[in-house]
Amino acid sequence: MIKKICRPFFIFTFLFSVVSCYGSWNFWYEGNDVDFRTKELLNITETTDQKFADSNLANLGGKYTVLIISDTHFGNTKKAVNTEILFNWLDSIQGTSDYPVFAINLGDVTDLGRRDHFEQYTEFCKTLTKKYNMKIIFNVCGNHDAYQNNWENWMRDCYPHTSFYRFQTKNFSWYCLDTASGTIGIKQYYLLHSALENDSRQKIIFTHYPFVRSTLDCANMAETTERNLLLSDFVENNVKCVLGGHNHEKSFDDIGFPDYGLPSFAYDNEWGLLHVDEDTGVVSLDFVGEKNKDSLLDPDTHINPELNLPLGD
DSSP: OHHHHHHHHHHHHHHHHHHSSSOGGGGTOGGGOHHHHOSSOEEEOTTTOHHHHHHTGGGOOSEEEEEEEOOOOBTOSSSOOOHHHHHHHHHHTTTSTTSOSEEEEOSOOBSSOOHHHHHHHHHHHHHHHHTSOOSOEEEOOOGGGGGGGOHHHHHHHSTTSSSSEEEEOSSEEEEEOOOTTSSOOHHHHHHHHHHHHTOOSEEEEEOSSOSOOTTOOTTSOSOHHHHHHHHHHHHHTTEEEEEEOSSSSOEEEESSSEEEEOOOHHHHOEEEEEEEETTTTEEEEEEEETTBSSOSSOTTTOEETTTTEEOOO
């Protein structure tokens, strides 16, 4: 009788370990506990972070653009990351108003979180900062980055070396959330809720797991109550847009503010260019890359013809 009861459980556990994006190690490894990773919200300022001070981003205002990449999956043996397509594009827009000031990677920067995978990503970041003058590359922790007990690798190699943080430009606050476990967790939620309520600035949220994808439900935030509380907080606290990755598909949803899904840089050779106007509060995203030779935004109608959805102000 006991064997009959236990057998399905062990079969399920084995299959979950083999096919899941997480694996059985998540049951035992402390680094995969979102509450362990998000004990506090790091507030990055010029007085607390020398790299941020040197970038002068705290005084960045007016109109500018930000490079948004996601799911770079460095170390993937099936498909090497084509960095040249991005570098060539940056070369082509040097000196124009579209040239990005800084960059954000929305997570899964590596494929398996191994040290050698992070070394490849670090070299990529060095090229962006030294040759292409990106002031800073901010990073989001993805589920692949915390694979196989490798959370420490991500924390060591990816600025700002924590997964839950905030920084501010002249009129905007930028919040990075840790969704690498597919959830926000109770500690992170209450810290974020309090921070949003006490921050009167316009805000941009960036994360790995998407909150809403109208065409892809299986890879969104799993806990709908938690997700709905967050979305309510975003609407009530002047969030201008949310940026997410994970699904390897570009998408847009109007949920009271623009919710953008970034494609995979590794698999799709695509990325995003975020246009910010701090004086008017207008934020919009342009998809760029191999499948988007021209801008997806129609300048007259402000409609994305590929997604057939309006992009928010």
